[in-house]
Amino acid sequence: MGAAAVGNAAGSIVVPDLVSRRCELRPVQLSDIELIAGWETGGENLVRWRLHGSTPSPDGVRSEIWNGVLAQFVVVSRRSGSPAGLVSLYNPSFVHGHAYVGALQSPDFGRSALTLEGLMLLVDHAFRCWTFRKLYAEVLSFNLAQFASGIGRVFTVEGTKREHFFYDGAYWDEHLLALTRGTWEGDGLTRLRAVLGMASARQGIVRAA
Amino acid sequence: MNPAVVRLLEELELTPLLAADAATPLEELQIDSLRTLELVACFETEFGVEVPDELLVALVDAGDLLRFLDVRSDSATS
Numbered sequence: 478m479g480a481a482a483v484g485n486a487a488g489s490i491v492v493p494d495l496v497s498r499r500c501e502l503r504p505v506q507l508s509d510i511e512l513i514a515g516w517e518t519g520g521e522n523l524v525r526w527r528l529h530g531s532t533p534s535p536d537g538v539r540s541e542i543w544n545g546v547l548a549q550f551v552v553v554s555r556r557s558g559s560p561a562g563l564v565s566l567y568n569p570s571f572v573h574g575h576a577y578v579g580a581l582q583s584p585d586f587g588r589s590a591l592t593l594e595g596l597m598l599l600v601d602h603a604f605r606c607w608t609f610r611k612l613y614a615e616v617l618s619f620n621l622a623q624f625a626s627g628i629g630r631v632f633t634v635e636g637t638k639r640e641h642f643f644y645d646g647a648y649w650d651e652h653l654l655a656l657t658r659g660t661w662e663g664d665g666l667t668r669l670r671a672v673l674g675m676a677s678a679r680q681g682i683v684r685a686a
Numbered sequence: 687m688n689p690a691v692v693r694l695l696e697e698l699e700l701t702p703l704l705a706a707d708a709a710t711p712l713e714e715l716q717i718d719s720l721r722t723l724e725l726v727a728c729f730e731t732e733f734g735v736e737v738p739d740e741l742l743v744a745l746v747d748a749g750d751l752l753r754f755l756d757v758r759s760d761s762a763t764s
Contacts, residue, residue, distance in 0.1 A: 498727055499739075554739050561739070588712075589742040590723040622713060624720040631720070672727040 491680045495550070495602060498674040500561065500595050502550035502602070505542070509551055513563055513581070514538040520584035524644060525620055527579075547576060548602065552595030559585075562592030564599040566612075574610035576603065593624065594673060601675045604658050611657040617642055618650040630665065632656040687752070688759040694732055698725060708749030715748060729755065733762035 495502040505513070516522055518532050533541065543549065545567045552562040562582040569576035578599060582592035603609055614632070628634060632654045640648035660666065662677065670678040687704070695701050702715055712718075717725075722745075726737055735758055745751050 498730065556736065556739055559739075585743070586739065587743045588719070588722060588745050589739045590719040590726070591739060593719045593723050623718050626716055626718050627720045669724060669727075672731050673723070 491676075494676055495598055496555070496674070496676075497594055497598050498672070499555055500552050500591050500598065501555055502564065502595055502598050503553060505549045505551055505563070507539070509560075510535065510539050510542065512551075512560060513542065516563065516581055516583050522581060522584060525617075526581050529642070529644070548599070548606075550595070550599065552592050552598075554586075554591055561586045561589070562595060564592065564596045566599055566603050569607070569609070571607070574608060575613060576607070576609055577613045577615065578603070579614065597670075597673060597675065600656065600661060601670070601677050604661055605677065609658065611655050614654045614656075616652050616654055618652065619644075621652060631660065631669075687756055690732065691729075691755045691759050694725075694728055698728060700725065703748055703751065706748040708747060708752070710748045712745065712747060712751060717751070729758070733759050735759075735762045 514533075514535055517526055517528050517538065523532075524530050546565055547569045548566040550564050551560050552564055553559070554561050560583065562580060564581075565579045567577050567579065578596060580592050580596045586592065600612060603612060613635075634652050635655045636653040638651045638653075641651040642649045661670075667678070692701075692704065695703060698721070700715075700717065700721065703717065706715055712722075722742065726742065729735075730737060737758065741754065745754060
């Protein structure tokens, strides 16, 4: 049994504060539904995100938004106080030690990468709170360019569904990306976690058994 | 260009930015969301500045980013 299961001698724990350099996470509330529905159907998100062109009713959004979700947060800019996106941890398998992550950025926050920073906070939170070995993300090929520089450094492409998804006259691949606990906590990402102010860097890491 | 900015770009392996035509879209230089995130965090740490979200949203091409880094680094060190 490892340190994560034992805790320290005093029996105290370090609670991650879900705050990084530029953003913080707060749990999704019912009052956020209208905001999230607007993000899902606004600008490029209408086709880039999970709805793929459809526009569900507000009740539909409300009933779907927590399907399979283990943890879900609104990403809030610490500089402006504005909500910038949504990050989700879903479809966990505690038997096999994995789960999926996803992110939705407000069209207003474009190149700020604020939601990506929020997604990293979620990853940090997920590895701290549960014994996941790795986290997956399903990404359509026309979305991969947004963070392709992370391939091999932060995550790996573990598989591809060829010509899986139709849009605009063509069939597009869908990739399965994987980020392992070892990579997240390893030396290669130490600087990134530190400059982003991840709790695992500021408060230390407790490795899973 | 501020030498400290050049050093930072070298550390992050983003030196192609320095040689690029100003109108080159950042995507063509492989400066994606993840690279932007790393660059901003390291830049803020190095120069002790906070970059407002709205400034980042407006960045489109190499010229935008280089001007942004130059001006913000100068304002931090002056």
